[in-house]
Amino acid sequence: MTRSLIDDDKANTFMVQGSSRTSPEDNGVRKYVEKVSSVSGVSKSVIALAGGDPTGLENVYPPTVVRDKLVEVIHSSNYNSYCPSGGLPQARAAVARYYANHSSVPLKAEDVFICSGAAGALDLVFASLCNAGDSLLLPEPGFPLFRSIANALNIECRYYQLDPTNHFSIQLDSIRKAKNERTKAIVVNNPHNPCGHILSSDEMNAVVHVAKELRLPIIADEVYEEIILDEESKFISFLSFAREISVLKISSISKLYVAPGWRIGWCVIGDKSDSLQDIRAVMKRLSMRLIFPCSLTQAVLPTMLENANLQRQQVTRLIRQNAFTFQSIIQSAHIQGLDVSIPEAGLFLFVKLDPNMLTTISDDVEFVDHLLQEQAVGVVPGQAFGIKNYIRIALTTSKSNMEQAAYRIIHFCKGKCA
Incomplete structure (x- = not known):
């Protein structure tokens, strides 16, 4: 008996297994x-x-001056080509200028990597620091995207604890206990999502002391740095400790400028000791592979930062x-x-x-x-x-x-x- 076309289709059907890089x-x-x-x-x-x-x-909405600048940039036709790896030079320089007064070390454009939002910056930093099987120290409770990116890169997540009875302050001994021989960095979220706590100067000094003791850099996710609700609280960037410890600061325009769809974030490297020299080189190479933000929105970034107040x-x-x-x-x-x-x-x-x-x-x-x-x-x-x-x-x-x-x-x- 002649097989039908339907039977042939069923016989040729097969399933393609997805990767295990993520879980539900x-x-x-x-x-x-x-x-x-x-x-x-x-x-x-x-x-x-x-x-x-x-x-x-x-x-x-983004300020009128910013939207007008975007229209001007589009009409100029100067930003239709491929963007340099690491970001447009003027965008990188603008971020370096913006944090000049927050950093204990001088910042230059080469210290900044423009990324596809803060998530893209985290991805770049995690991938540049860690090989498969290495570990990162993450806060618990904490933002689940840290775990998501780490899992996709086969990085082990090891958790230090925040104290819910004390404004979710960091329990320093839990950082020491969480570290193992393959730990590459401490991830600190300040201000914290979801808890909303801002680390005090004393808390930051204590974290920096532990990082120096353990010989680990700090990955500082500071994306909520601009949204300070308690007028008596003061935000201090970990860049202000860059003379003492190597810092990779993560932030973006998404929250303050009400423009998460513009996908502009960045990593700023504060590293007086040049401990991250090799990491910089890896980040530069990876930035040739990863997808970075649209050059049009990067060209507007200097105007955005100039009108932040x-x-x-x-x-x-x-x-x-x-x-x-x-x-x-x-x-x-x-x-x-x-x-x-x-x-x-x-x-x-x-x-x-x-x-x-x-x-x-x-x-x-x-x-x-x-x-x-x-x-x-x-x-x-x-x-x-x-x-x-x-x-x-x-x-x-x-x-x-x-x-x-x-x-x-x-x-x-x-x-x-x-």
């Missing part, structure tokens, strides 16, 4: 962001407070307003089981849950899942960051959305109270 749990935040964006069967409009996309803020005031004011609005509404309702504190910095509230006060809710994951289905409010559980019974709530929305989210959470909790 690598980036728990993105999982919840996508879950919120695709939720169905809810009776209310969804208030998405899972991601930290600042474009959700009301009537906030007004943008900083506007964005910080709105984030602070949303934080206090949410806290005030929750506290006035006297809800048991939610502890809302204003963070020192960043775009998020990190709210502590007490499941003992909420019947039928066993932990933060269940809280988040039920809240989305019952009240159409999307947030992220603390377990996505490595800590149980907290939820992260993004402040990057309109004031009216923030108010409505607070009232929905109150209604939800009242239905679950013991």
